[in-house]
Amino acid sequence: MKLSDIADNAGSRKKRMRIGRGIGSGKGKTGGRGGKGQTARSGVRIKGFEGGQMPLHRRLPKRGFNNIFRLDFTEINLDRLQDAIESKKLDASGTITAASLVEAGVIRRVKDGVRVLGRGEIKAKLVLEVAGASKSAIEAIEKAGGKVTILAPAKKEDGEAA
Numbered sequence: 001m002k003l004s005d006i007a008d009n010a011g012s013r014k015k016r017m018r019i020g021r022g023i024g025s026g027k028g029k030t031g032g033r034g035g036k037g038q039t040a041r042s043g044v045r046i047k048g049f050e051g052g053q054m055p056l057h058r059r060l061p062k063r064g065f066n067n068i069f070r071l072d073f074t075e076i077n078l079d080r081l082q083d084a085i086e087s088k089k090l091d092a093s094g095t096i097t098a099a100s101l102v103e104a105g106v107i108r109r110v111k112d113g114v115r116v117l118g119r120g121e122i123k124a125k126l127v128l129e130v131a132g133a134s135k136s137a138i139e140a141i142e143k144a145g146g147k148v149t150i151l152a153p154a155k156k157e158d159g160e161a162a
Helices: 078-086 098-104 135-143
Strands: 074-077 114-117 127-130 147-150
Touching: 074 078, 078 114, 078 135, 114 127, 114 135, 135 147
Parallel strands: 074 114, 127 147
Antiparallel strands: none
């Protein structure tokens, strides 16, 4: 084999269709745009226009509400905490905060705070300082001899939307 013999597989590269290059090309005259009118022109073509009939997106009612003050918590379950303690990522003897969870690689980022949820079992005696926790999570941690402190949510700065 020589360097000059190297080539792509047949049909692997397709040339683009050059439109508006004469009647013999198959895409001449109107260039694949049909007849006259708005759709034949460049720059204008009304998306969602239904010939004067009220468009679907305007016929349907507006719904919902986006709360700009909503907090987005990073959620972590008890089983994830227990796994981290068993694999020696987390130290159960000290206070576990959001920063220590990120440092240990248990969660990726804090967002507006950490919320503990109650899936799974916890055997270790933990002292947690988190932004929120479900009732079942608090019960399970206190049953294991631990303590949960709920911190006040961090206030957002003016002009910063959720």
